[in-house]
Amino acid sequence: EVQLLESGGGLVQPGGSLRLSCAASGFTFSNYAMTWVRQAPGKGLEWVAVISGSGESIYYADSVKGRSTISRDNSRNTLYLQMDSLRAEDTAVYYCAKSWVILVVPSINFDYWGQGTLVTVSS
Amino acid sequence: SYVLTQPPSVSVAPGQTARITCGGNNIGRKSVHWYQQQPGQAPVLVVYDDSDRPSGIPERFSGSNSGNTATLTIIRVEAGDEADYYCQVWDNSGDHVVFGGGTKLTVL
Numbered sequence: 001e002v003q004l005l006e007s008g009g010g011l012v013q014p015g016g017s018l019r020l021s022c023a024a025s026g027f028t029f030s031n032y033a034m035t036w037v038r039q040a041p042g043k044g045l046e047w048v049a050v051i052s053g054s055g056e057s058i059y060y061a062d063s064v065k066g067r068s069t070i071s072r073d074n075s076r077n078t079l080y081l082q083m084d085s086l087r088a089e090d091t092a093v094y095y096c097a098k099s100w101v102i103l104v105v106p107s108i109n110f111d112y113w114g115q116g117t118l119v120t121v122s123s
Numbered sequence: 124s125y126v127l128t129q130p131p132s133v134s135v136a137p138g139q140t141a142r143i144t145c146g147g148n149n150i151g152r153k154s155v156h157w158y159q160q161q162p163g164q165a166p167v168l169v170v171y172d173d174s175d176r177p178s179g180i181p182e183r184f185s186g187s188n189s190g191n192t193a194t195l196t197i198i199r200v201e202a203g204d205e206a207d208y209y210c211q212v213w214d215n216s217g218d219h220v221v222f223g224g225g226t227k228l229t230v231l
Binding site: 044114 | 124154156160164165166171172177207211213215218219221222223
């Protein structure tokens, strides 16, 4: 059974940093691209970043580019999102999700999602 | 950047057919995927590659994509289908994943 378990969320002050983790199980982690998607309270889904199975291809949303770093440790079956210079507008539930394919391709979609971890940026 | 436009809300009576649209420039040339999100839950993929269904998704869910509009169709709507629905594509020009703004489906 595929399982994705996010952790690392919490309350952080504006300008602060946070590292989110997503522990994966039930599939061969290195064979699939992974993504982070966030959802602000009462709002829609917003894509954050995606990484290929090998970690060689990485893409970011404009809203987080330069402030966030997606990475993965295939030996630990874990996906990460390092977020720096956090702003109030970064407040959201952050989901990790698994793609169906190893590469970041035009048909990319996400077939399994974690339950999310809440990040609150406030003083 | 590529924009996907969804109606904020769609209402339908039980047993009827719901159609949720997703508009985008030449979206017919892209692969469109649809997600269902129940309140307080993570999204679930219900249609991928315009019209394919993942295992476990009822045949009542189908999709189509042509021109500037993709459509998620749910026939014989049930109370349990009440949820938010999001379309998603890959934007080649910006190398971005793009989600539509979401549509709240209300079952009357």
